[in-house]
Amino acid sequence: MLLILLGVIILHLVILILLIVSTAASAWTVGEGSSRDLWYDCTTTNGDYRCRAASNEDWIQAVQALMILSLLFCFFSLIAFLYQLFRLVKGGRFFFTAIFQVLASLFVMCAAIIYTVMSPDGTQFGYAYVLAWVAFPLCLISGLIYIILRKKE
Template sequence: MLILLCGIVFLHVAVLALLFVSTIVSAWTVSTTSSSDLWYNCSTNGAYNCQPGSTGVWIQAVQAVMILSIIFSFLSLILFFCQLFTLQKGGRFFLTGAFQIFASLFVMSGAIIYTVMSPEWVPPSESFGFAYILAWVAFPLALISGLIYVILRKRE
């Protein structure tokens, strides 16, 4: 049982790290002369020029749901440890699972909005970067983690 709990915590921490990296790193879209993320759209054509990400309502929505995904995933981890010590024998981790599933839905929503709306803000010559891919990888991992929490029962 201890190995299972360690595996679940490791998966959760991995999801949290993926969410942090994908939200912070400046590589949602990249090309040879520019890079874009949730916060800035930078180019190096002669001089280094960055535009803030607040140029559109949609990018603010992506920023908000990515931050919400981090918050919900972090709260889910804290709730898991709290429920681990306070939940009665045979109880399920529904609240922890629900928060983690919400985190996965938030990151999915942010990635979908960015996918659909980025051609308005990012030049078409750019391709999606590794931070964007990490956000998509974090979505199924967070969903699987949330489903594991919902299925998991506390045993002694």
């Protein structure tokens, strides 16, 4: 049972790290001498690296909000799991943790879909975008594991 709990906690921490990197990294889209993320649009011209704030369009603000919400819900589900690990009665299920984790999964999926649909045609997506898509199924699987998992003595 200890190995299962350790594996679940490690999976959760990996998901949290993926969400942090995908939210903060400046590589949602990449191109010739430019990169764009959720917060900045950066270009390199003749060795000069310049960044300006991301556009104020509604869709990018929605993606920003959804990624932050996914981060918060993933973090809160980790806290809820640790709390329930010590306070939950024997045989109880980690439903509260699972709900938070599934919500985090839905938020990151919605953010990635919005970014995909609203990005211009011919856009080359960067590693942060890919990490967001990798975090989605891992987060969903983790939430399902929490639903199945029961507390044992």
